[in-house]
Amino acid sequence: MVETPHGDEPLTIRTLTDADLPAFSEVLASAFLIDPSEEFLVEERTVFEPSRSHAVFDGGTMIGTGQLLSRRVVLPGGGPAPAGAVTSIGVAPGQRRRGVLSLIMRAQLELLHEAGESLAILWASEGGIYGRFGYGLGTQVTRVALPRGARFRRDVAVDPAPVRELPRERALPLIRDLYDQVWHTRAGHLDRTGAAWEYHLFDGQERRHGQTGYRFAVHPQAYAVYRAKPDWQERGPRSTVNVHTLAATTPAAYAAILRYLLDIDLVGEVVLRLGADEPLVHMLADPRAAVRTTVDGLWVRLVEVDRALMARRFLVPLDLVLEVGDELCPWNAGRWRLAAGPDGRAEVTRTDAPADLALDVSTLGAAFLGGTRLSTLAGAGRVRECRPGALARASLAFLHDEEPSCLELF
Numbered sequence: 001m002v003e004t005p006h007g008d009e010p011l012t013i014r015t016l017t018d019a020d021l022p023a024f025s026e027v028l029a030s031a032f033l034i035d036p037s038e039e040f041l042v043e044e045r046t047v048f049e050p051s052r053s054h055a056v057f058d059g060g061t062m063i064g065t066g067q068l069l070s071r072r073v074v075l076p077g078g079g080p081a082p083a084g085a086v087t088s089i090g091v092a093p094g095q096r097r098r099g100v101l102s103l104i105m106r107a108q109l110e111l112l113h114e115a116g117e118s119l120a121i122l123w124a125s126e127g128g129i130y131g132r133f134g135y136g137l138g139t140q141v142t143r144v145a146l147p148r149g150a151r152f153r154r155d156v157a158v159d160p161a162p163v164r165e166l167p168r169e170r171a172l173p174l175i176r177d178l179y180d181q182v183w184h185t186r187a188g189h190l191d192r193t194g195a196a197w198e199y200h201l202f203d204g205q206e207r208r209h210g211q212t213g214y215r216f217a218v219h220p221q222a223y224a225v226y227r228a229k230p231d232w233q234e235r236g237p238r239s240t241v242n243v244h245t246l247a248a249t250t251p252a253a254y255a256a257i258l259r260y261l262l263d264i265d266l267v268g269e270v271v272l273r274l275g276a277d278e279p280l281v282h283m284l285a286d287p288r289a290a291v292r293t294t295v296d297g298l299w300v301r302l303v304e305v306d307r308a309l310m311a312r313r314f315l316v317p318l319d320l321v322l323e324v325g326d327e328l329c330p331w332n333a334g335r336w337r338l339a340a341g342p343d344g345r346a347e348v349t350r351t352d353a354p355a356d357l358a359l360d361v362s363t364l365g366a367a368f369l370g371g372t373r374l375s376t377l378a379g380a381g382r383v384r385e386c387r388p389g390a391l392a393r394a395s396l397a398f399l400h401d402e403e404p405s406c407l408e409l410f
């Protein structure tokens with residue numbers, strides 16, 4: 001239990017060292033309503049980057065935490081770009097709404113600015129927290145629930161190679177190799193270093209919620225990691241298969257791993273988290289078999305507007321002036337000329353020319369990965385078109401041929 005004073009001294013903030021990890025994980029556990037434990041500490045240690053972590057102190061007591069993992073995210077049409085992956089955000093109960101998170105958010109953005117990193121990304125525990133800090137809703141995630149045995153259309157090719165369940169140690173090198181083959185092909189996907197893999201597949205009790213440990217189903221060109229929740233009812237078994245992650249290098253292998261998951265005995269329902277335009281629904285003989293619920297996915301914050309925009313590619317040539325509002329990062333605020341050529345590359349430079357579109361940095365963050373149309377955001381009253389025609393052109397240019405997807409919690 002973190003004992004939290006509520007003193008008169010001003011709050012202080014600093015970056016951390018390895019020695020801070022126990023206090024850091026204790027604040028986090030208290031913030032997330034879980035019991036602190038050795039296992040939770042081990043989980044936090046897998047990815048802890050002290051020099052990119054912050055804590056806020058009231059006197060000598062740590063009361064708030066946050067860290068920036070060093071990850072890379074795939075951009076539309078471009079390569080992977082470094083991103084500060086914001087995580088471990090927690091403020092001890094009893095210390096909230098006195099500006100602790102705000103201090104951390106500001107310190108993180110300054111750290112990234114000084115390091116020359118142009119993007120920050122995060123998953124939000126609650127959807128109302130991060131918009132005020134310039135984060136926009138960049139991707140969405142769809143929870144898909146399918147009945148066991150849901151059939152595919154007859155024209156769906158299923159790769160005939162067998163799917164085998166393997167022990168974790170044998171599966172790991174195979175699935176890492178498969179992920180390495182595909183991650184850079186989809187905007188929104190993240191690179192995965194050894195530490196990130198360890199965290200991704202950390203299998204502590206606290207993550208299980210009454211389910212089995214991870215099970216590894218591996219096909220030569222696809223894999224799925226899932227948990228099962230046994231459920232025996234009077235009319236027979238109705239267990240749930242919860243898919244944690246899957247990947248495939250070909251459409252037929254994607255069909256093979258899904259077919260395997262849908263045909264496991266004793267199961268009532270298979271639940272997956274998928275990107276917005278995942279092919280699965282279009283493979284089903286009855287698309288209505290998939291019950292879908294869509295929620296916010298990855299939140300995106302442009303820390304350096306010009307460099308971030310120059311790192312991605314644009315779908316059609318574009319030449320316009322954006323007027324960007326950004327209270328927290330004044331270096332972003334003002335007018336930028338965005339000129340993208342036929343190869344999709346853009347030059348982004350300061351300008352005094354009149355604006356064609358005016359929007360807040362969180363709105364630009366929402367459109368940045370190509371997952372939310374600028375025209376949709378304009379419909380929400382978040383983009384002002386100052387020159388007729390500019391919106392339609394920009395909306396198209398910001399898209400990509402596939403929607404971005406990020407399904408990895410970090």
Ligand SMILES: CC(C)(COP(=O)(O)OP(=O)(O)OC[C@H]1O[C@@H](n2cnc3c(N)ncnc32)[C@H](O)[C@@H]1OP(=O)(O)O)[C@@H](O)C(=O)NCCC(=O)NCCS
Pocket residue numbers: 031032089090091092095096097098099100101102103123124125126128129132
């Ligand atoms: C979310 C959390 C980190 C906020 O910390 P905090 O120190 O209370 O935040 P601040 O005092 O800096 O608040 C800044 C602003 O955000 C608002 N805000 C804070 N938490 C909010 C929430 N959960 N939903 C909506 N708005 C929120 C505040 O009202 C304040 O608004 P204002 O500027 O208009 O006054 C804290 O409540 C917490 O630890 N929650 C549990 C763990 C968690 O969810 N962590 C986030 C993981 S992604």
